[in-house]
Amino acid sequence: MKINIMCPKGSFGSLNYLANIMKQIIGNNVTISGNNPKEDYKPNYLNLLIDEGISSIIYKRKADVWWTDTPAMIPTSRHNLKKILQEEKLFNKHYTVSKFNYNHYKQLGIPVEEIIIPRPINPILFNYYTDYNNTTFDIITIGKMDSCDRKNLAIQRDVVLNLDVKYCVVSNAWMPKRPNIVQYNFGSISDEFKAQLLTQSKFLLWTSFVEGFGLPVLEAMAVGTIPIYSDVPAHNEFAVGIPIKPVDKITTFCYGVKVVKYLIDKKDVIEAIKYALGLSREEYTNLQYECMNKAIEVYNDFITKLPLLLNPDT
Numbered sequence: 315m316k317i318n319i320m321c322p323k324g325s326f327g328s329l330n331y332l333a334n335i336m337k338q339i340i341g342n343n344v345t346i347s348g349n350n351p352k353e354d355y356k357p358n359y360l361n362l363l364i365d366e367g368i369s370s371i372i373y374k375r376k377a378d379v380w381w382t383d384t385p386a387m388i389p390t391s392r393h394n395l396k397k398i399l400q401e402e403k404l405f406n407k408h409y410t411v412s413k414f415n416y417n418h419y420k421q422l423g424i425p426v427e428e429i430i431i432p433r434p435i436n437p438i439l440f441n442y443y444t445d446y447n448n449t450t451f452d453i454i455t456i457g458k459m460d461s462c463d464r465k466n467l468a469i470q471r472d473v474v475l476n477l478d479v480k481y482c483v484v485s486n487a488w489m490p491k492r493p494n495i496v497q498y499n500f501g502s503i504s505d506e507f508k509a510q511l512l513t514q515s516k517f518l519l520w521t522s523f524v525e526g527f528g529l530p531v532l533e534a535m536a537v538g539t540i541p542i543y544s545d546v547p548a549h550n551e552f553a554v555g556i557p558i559k560p561v562d563k564i565t566t567f568c569y570g571v572k573v574v575k576y577l578i579d580k581k582d583v584i585e586a587i588k589y590a591l592g593l594s595r596e597e598y599t600n601l602q603y604e605c606m607n608k609a610i611e612v613y614n615d616f617i618t619k620l621p622l623l624l625n626p627d628t
Contacts, residue, residue, distance in 0.1 A: 383526025386574035412548035454515035459487035
């Protein structure tokens, strides 16, 4: 069976990366196509769409199977999703990646299967291990700065510049040069080098105000780098580490639609970092093993459910 992974290249920078991970896992008979929904659909292929779900309806992207997420996007009446779904056969099966996404789609009246299929990570990460006594950095950040700053990278920058920590940042966000800071541009490093950077870092700092899934958290957990993470949907369904509780939830405007935003306070980020750096070696190791075991569990869950994505008649 030939498989065509349809992956629009828009604001959500991790999707094309994810498509290539899927190609690596599935095997040789896989092509990856981009932004044109009419031309990208390939007859005599299984067409699998990896995308954000709300925009895919708005742009009428058709595929045999949808596997989508959403950062809590709330379309307005002018988008008329109900009419589009009635007039267009956009998919045979629609799966999502978290219970949060599932509930969000159901509330919006978007058809979705009950079975949750999590996102996969590159399995090479399971070959790496973070040794507490042999790390270079206290904290690493991996994330793309976008127009909405959904990762709260501005907060991270302010926090790190006021703390005496050794910091590695993989991002397109501007960061002033400091002796204790090393920066790599987002998308410029290989998976092998990313794994090495993770294993050189005790903690991943992850402060998104909402997530469809939250792949870097799972990547860090796989190698035993403990996430310091905002305890918000959807990555709090699987994340193990040090949570940062949101102080409030609001609706704001982003990506051309309304979105749900969980507010993260800078002082709570600072407190979480200080707590993390104060863990004893034994406390760190125990939490580290919980992270790695959970990452394996999530990956195995994906592998078990992968046939559902590749067989829309199931």
